[in-house]
Amino acid sequence: MASIKIAGDTSGEITISAPAVSGTNTLTLPANTGTIITSATAAADVPAPTQLSTASGSAPSYSARAWVNFQGTSTVTIRGSGNVTSITDHGTGDYTVNFTTAMPDVNYCGVALPNDGTAGTNLVIACENQTRTKTVSAFNIWTAYGGNGVNKNLYDVGTVNVSIFR
Amino acid sequence: MDKRIIYKNDDNTISIIVPADCGLTIEQIAAKDVPTGKEYHIVNASDIPSDRTFRNAWEWQ
Numbered sequence: 001m002a003s004i005k006i007a008g009d010t011s012g013e014i015t016i017s018a019p020a021v022s023g024t025n026t027l028t029l030p031a032n033t034g035t036i037i038t039s040a041t042a043a044a045d046v047p048a049p050t051q052l053s054t055a056s057g058s059a060p061s062y063s064a065r066a067w068v069n070f071q072g073t074s075t076v077t078i079r080g081s082g083n084v085t086s087i088t089d090h091g092t093g094d095y096t097v098n099f100t101t102a103m104p105d106v107n108y109c110g111v112a113l114p115n116d117g118t119a120g121t122n123l124v125i126a127c128e129n130q131t132r133t134k135t136v137s138a139f140n141i142w143t144a145y146g147g148n149g150v151n152k153n154l155y156d157v158g159t160v161n162v163s164i165f166r
Numbered sequence: 167m168d169k170r171i172i173y174k175n176d177d178n179t180i181s182i183i184v185p186a187d188c189g190l191t192i193e194q195i196a197a198k199d200v201p202t203g204k205e206y207h208i209v210n211a212s213d214i215p216s217d218r219t220f221r222n223a224w225e226w227q
Contacts, residue, residue, distance in 0.1 A: 070184065074216045081186040086199050089182040090175075091222045098199045100188050138199075156218055 065108065066099050066164040072143060072156045073117070079159075093143040093154030094129065097162050102136040108166035110139045117158025124157045139164060170214055171196045172226055173206040180226045182214060 003017040037046055051061040066083035070076065076089045088096040097110075112126035122145040129140035141162065145155045169192045171183035185195045192208055200206045207226070215224070 068186065073218065075211060075214060076182070076184050077211075078184055078186045081188070084186045085188045085190055085195050086171075086183045086185045088199065089184060091179060091181075092218065098183075100190075156221070 062165055064163045065103060065166050066097070066162075068097055068160075068162050070095075070160050071158060072114075072160050073158050083164075090132075091154070092156055095141050095143070095160065096132065097139045097141070097164075099137050099139075099164070103164065103166050104136070105166075106134050106136055108139075108164050110141070111163045111165070112141045112143075113161040114143045114157040115159035115161070116145075122155065124155065126160065167192065168211045170209050170211050171200060171206050172209060173200050173204040174226050178225060179222065180224055 001017050003015050006014045055061045068081040068084045069079045070087055078087060083100045084097060085100045086098045110128060114124045114126045116122050116124045124143060124145050126141055126143045129142045132140040142154055143157045143160055144153050167185045172180055174180050183199050185192055196206055
């Protein structure tokens, strides 16, 4: 293996090695001054990206800080989740999503989208349950099919999707 | 996870915690997500009725 050795500023040395390759490969360094990031680079020293690589335009990207997809009918079950330890089933259409790692404050944005399932015919909705306290570690939702404050028709739906942004 | 955590509310209704596959044990999830001071029970998911028609009338006995 061919190598280039660079003496350290005060001690030691760094070896840059090229593996066995076929043909001619080119590694082009950036024209600007910077630091090469390797697997050993401390996370705190890695520059924070301002947008996802798939984003177009210059608007910054914000990814979900927690998410969950659960079945709200029959035996309530979590199908998939991220940064969620559990959901709490308080009753018909009444749930709490519990985060593994808390949000920095309660000003996060919770988005809930219900789906009545393939056999369902109801136009279902979801909203934040303001009768329970929103905290940095838990977000409360209702699922329903219309109604008002007196008769709000809380309703179990086949799929509840919840995402949290902050 | 085939376990559930049940606790009784002050109005005698019950809440059921459905654990996520998050790397924590059911006991750790209970310690984190059951409201402070509430007695709880860990049961098999199969012990929870799948007919939720009268879900709000469920009681822990």
